[in-house]
Amino acid sequence: MKNKNDVSIGRRTLLTGTTVLGATAMLGVANQPVQAGVEEPSWEGEFDVICVGSGAAALTAAVTATSGGAQVLVLEKAPVTGGTTAKSGGVFWIPNHYGLKAQGINDRREDCIRYMCRYAFSSLYDADAEHYGLHVLDFDKIAAFYDHGSDMVDFIRKSGALHVRQWRMWDRNVEAPDYLEHVAENKVPMGRPLASATASGDYAHGYGLVEQMENWLTDHRVPVLTEHAVTALITRDDAIIGVQVDEGGKLKLYRARRGVIFGSGGFAHNVEMLDANQVVPVYGSCAQQSATGDLVSIAGGVGAKIGNLNGGWRTQVVLEQALKNRAIATGMFVPPGDSMILVNRYGKRVVNEHRNYNDRTQIHLAYDPVNAEYPNQLLMMIYDRRTAELVGADNGLPPVNAQAEHVISADTLSDLAIKIQQRLAKYHQKTGHYTLDHEFSETLLRTVERFNQFSRSGKDEDFQRGDHAYDREWHLVWGNFQYNDEHKENPYPNVTLHPLSDKGPYHAIILAPGVLDTNGGPITNAKAQILDRHDKPIAGLYGAGNCISSPTRNAYVGAGGTIGPAMTYGYIAGTEVLNEPVR
The missing domain is CATH 3.90.700.10 (Succinate dehydrogenase/fumarate reductase flavoprotein, catalytic domain)
Structure with missing residues (x-):
């Protein structure tokens, strides 16, 4: 993937002639709120929505919000874009998608949700109980994945941001069985995985998925800035209004008028966090080395509820x-x-x-x-x-x-x-x-x-x-x-x-x-809103992908079982943030 620091930000999005250090000194420590009556921070730039990260979750959110008319900024702390998605096969597991419908396969809502509940929460699952024995929040998040996954795919294809094809097992060219295809709850055990594709229909893999979405954003004048590490959130009246960014040791503040969406990855390469939360040592990871769990401390600093830190893919x-x-x-x-x-x-x-x-x-x-x-x-x-x-x-x-x-x-x-x-x-x-x-x-x-x-x-x-x-x-x-x-x-x-x-x-x-990668972090609701310790949404703060507590817990439902929910919750976040008031 490319280093995107050469993407210019238009004049109307920059408050030129200001000093970031002055604004930071005024705010004091990370995540300290802006008090009423205090001078407005010196923003480096103002946007409707800021997306943090540049993998499948963050880029889907950015494309969605941009298509909805929002002015969007993408910030990536690594030197290149793509995150762990760029190393993947670019496969995403989606229920009831267009390809299944074209084949006449009815991936019924009740059946598919039951399968995911059975897999993700096997210790609680009860086929005869309300919400199948799950807590209502967990059930709603799984249901939201079903309800919005196919919509996300239809949107991403129609927008032109990504070419999509049904996935087969590469050279074998056969449908792949789900990872728990043999249980009675799984009524459609094959056919749900989709894949990023080239314009000619070949497999594009993860780097192709990232490149297509990134090019779409660039064509729509969305800045994608690498080596911009978000280190803190700026709040006013308990709502998120911006982020603090470290660019090579220089601190900057960026304004988010409607909200901030994190898709910044897990903490697979934060050994201290792993040792504190995992049952046995995690000796290695395929994740990009930038996966250090930044959101856990950043969101924790504004009162986010944290969960599933002992989980992982x-x-x-x-x-x-x-x-x-x-x-x-x-x-x-x-x-x-x-x-x-x-x-x-x-x-x-x-x-x-x-x-x-x-x-x-x-x-x-x-x-x-x-x-x-x-x-x-x-x-x-x-x-x-x-x-x-x-x-x-x-x-x-x-x-x-x-x-x-x-x-x-x-x-x-x-x-x-x-x-x-x-x-x-x-x-x-x-x-x-x-x-x-x-x-x-x-x-x-x-x-x-x-x-x-x-x-x-x-x-x-x-x-x-x-x-x-x-x-x-x-x-x-x-x-x-x-x-x-x-x-x-x-x-x-x-x-x-x-x-x-x-x-x-x-x-x-x-x-x-x-x-x-790991799959624990701030807990969200079915609207991808990050919740506080009282289960109330933190205004203007969203999450998707491996940086949050996974909506499907630790169930890898099938090929693409991580990227499917990541893209879907990125889509949900990009849609929901448009309903936020301008702050």
């Missing part, structure tokens, strides 16, 4: 890659291969290895109250030569070939256990002295024997791997298998299960919990 990461640089290029979204298992420090399988990255990674958070430990804090990916040589090198995952430096290899499973322990010992100070149990080797042998029996029968009796469409379809995508005369297509009844070889070499990769 999760993925496993390769431990040794993350310890070198926590800003990883990619996670181990689905461990690839059929002759492959994941085991904990006791040598036991603990999860369906082919479940989606968000749900599967939560097994790292499991606590053993008897031994007062997290036995799955790290997991070992164990596999044989078949998987090492079959998995395609360009599948978008960390490499599993024997030459990769994070791959541990040995001729026997017993020797592999010894080498895993030796590798763990190198990092004991960074892993809470995580070590293998003294019976790991013997248990691993029994685990592999049991898995091989399941592979021959085609039925994983422990974790049902391969029983559901999700496991089977995504297994082929993430494997990107390169079959040959020695390693042929899986001949066993279950395509996701193949016995590990009776002889080596065998390989291992140490996997750790990571996140795509």
Whole structure:
């Protein structure tokens, strides 16, 4: 994405000849309100709406507000635009969209909302209760996602801000199953994901989504300023009237006559916040390094209610890659291969290895109250030569070939256990002295024997791997298998299960919990308004995307399950802010 500091602001939007330092000195500390009778701050510029961030949420809000006649400013603290969206596939999960309707598929409101409630709040869900057992605020936010998601897509297409197409599984060109497609509540288990596209209909990916929206804003004379970090909110009579910005150490104030919309990302790279709120360490993240959770303290300073700080959009990461640089290029979204298992420090399988990255990674958070430990804090990916040589090198995952430096290899499973322990010992100070149990080797042998029996029968009796469409379809995508005369297509009844070889070499990769980004922060209502500690909207303050407490909590409902709600709530915020009075 581009550095946009060269975008000029028109004369009518600037109060020239003023000094920001004078205004800041008058205001004193961050988030201090402007008192009645006090001289008006010296604004660097005045706008109707200020959008903070430049990913899918903020840009959708900016396009929406601009289309509604508002004068908009976009502020991004990073040197380039796009945020974590720019690193994504540009896929967004939307219920009841135009493509489903064209296919004659009725994605009924009640059914879809029930599915999302079931997934997002499984501990509260009651199919027969009012609001399905959810608190009314949580139910209303999920309902708002359904009610406005398809409207957002229709708007964004009609406005010309983004080309959209129905998403298929890339080269396989088949519909992707939702991430919980097999439950009874999901009546439309395929077809909801959409994707950003080029004018010719090819996939545009995340960077293309950002570029199209950014170009649309530039064409409509909306300034998009990078290296402008919002550090505080300016209030008058308990309403937000502007922001304080740090531009390379120089403080500036920008006026927002109607409101401020944050789409500034989570706190995946704020280690202090992660350690204070997450159950186990978050070792690495695919998020942009600018994801440091600025909104939590900024909104907290004006009395915002905060929630879900222990949440996140999760993925496993390769431990040794993350310890070198926590800003990883990619996670181990689905461990690839059929002759492959994941085991904990006791040598036991603990999860369906082919479940989606968000749900599967939560097994790292499991606590053993008897031994007062997290036995799955790290997991070992164990596999044989078949998987090492079959998995395609360009599948978008960390490499599993024997030459990769994070791959541990040995001729026997017993020797592999010894080498895993030796590798763990190198990092004991960074892993809470995580070590293998003294019976790991013997248990691993029994685990592999049991898995091989399941592979021959085609039925994983422990974790049902391969029983559901999700496991089977995504297994082929993430494997990107390169079959040959020695390693042929899986001949066993279950395509996701193949016995590990009776002889080596065998390989291992140490996997750790990571996140795509966090999804906690200020709590909003169904209008994307940020609420105070009494559940009342803070006038002129809105949020969308990973910087807020997620409307779908921690449920990754399907491919694009983060960007879909982010864009929808950006659209809601951009619509609702137009109803704010000029302050």
